[in-house]
Amino acid sequence: MTDTRTTAHQLQQIARLWPDLHDALGDRTQHAWPPPQLRDYIAGLERDALDDPAAYNAARRGLERSPDQLGTRPIPISLRVHDTMRTVEAALLDTADRIARSVQRPPQQPPAPAHAATARTRGERLVWEDRARRLDAARRDACDPRRWQPQHGRTAIRAALWLSGRASGSSGPFRPLSAVEEQHLARVAAGALARVESVLDLADHRRELTAEHPCQCGGTIEVYGGAGARPVARCKGCGALWSEGGVIAA
Structure with missing residues (x-):
């Protein structure tokens, strides 16, 4: 059984460490591990x-061609940090998009348009007041900040925190994650955090x-x-x- 608390914590940790990745992006002294x-x-x-000396020489040439062996290069950013950030952010955004399509309830439908009119009776006034309440509720539901909005705020930090909320079962316009979704999210969170900690030398x-x-x-x-x-x-x-x-x- 998936430990959703661990998954939520890992995603929160990614969000906390993301500014450190931005700081490390300009550090060209990053090296692959071991030194x-x-x-x-x-x-x-x-x-x-x-x-077999021939086998050793072939393996050595392979290492020399490996990107991990390049070390510090005369470029303005650390490619190792950049590639990690790009990979992790893409994985988090894709996972958030997929889970949102599955668990996020569609916004409430507003009432049908109506022609302006003057309420002449108490009954008509109650109808218009009810319509105004439903319009306001639909607007607030569509703009609920707890929703994952694919067209807004597509950042690794926002995706990590939103996914953390889904893992922990926070309230909102969502259904709980299924067992399959929990397992998938746990794999993504663990893999993403491992990459971040590795490039920051925290692992x-x-x-x-x-x-x-x-x-x-x-x-x-x-x-x-x-x-x-x-x-x-x-x-x-x-x-x-x-x-x-x-x-x-x-």
């Missing part, structure tokens, strides 16, 4: 473990090298860092540690 020094050291470990990165690239002792090497921690590589077998500067402990 180049540690990445080169790990590449050396992998090269030593490969029996706790952790990954294992493949079994083909073990430590000299035969153990699996795990690389971790981020979230303010200094990136390191550790052997899960012998406990050897490597940092950007080289071996910490063996």
Whole structure:
């Protein structure tokens, strides 16, 4: 079962972090993780473990062509941050459009137009007053700020907050999300937040090298860092540690 509170919190976190992405957009010192020094050291470990030099050289050329290896470029913005913002915003807006079409109740229909006339009796006056109330209710319903208006305010922050309201079941001209919609929204929210935290270096990165690239002792090497921690590589077998500067402990 989907935890809608987690989904709502993740979407709110995206909205809170969005201004930080704008700040980071002009920072051209952003680097892919792990840092180049540690990445080169790990590449050396992998090269030593490969029996086929041709395979290593082919893999190395592939890395050199990868956009993740470009590092800082002489351009006015960080392409890595820009691409993340564009991808996340597109996903949030598309999800909001789709969910709104499914769960948002259509605006109330106003009463049919009528010719102006003078109310000559109490009954006629009551009819005109009722019509005026229905006109006002229809206008207010159509302009309800809780509605998702596809033609207005198409920003990542607004989409994230509106979707957070749907995940938490906030009141409004909507029906509750179905189980399928909850699951879809949970996947979008988790994936979007992971991208944002990664580009801002807020996530706790952790990954294992493949079994083909073990430590000299035969153990699996795990690389971790981020979230303010200094990136390191550790052997899960012998406990050897490597940092950007080289071996910490063996």
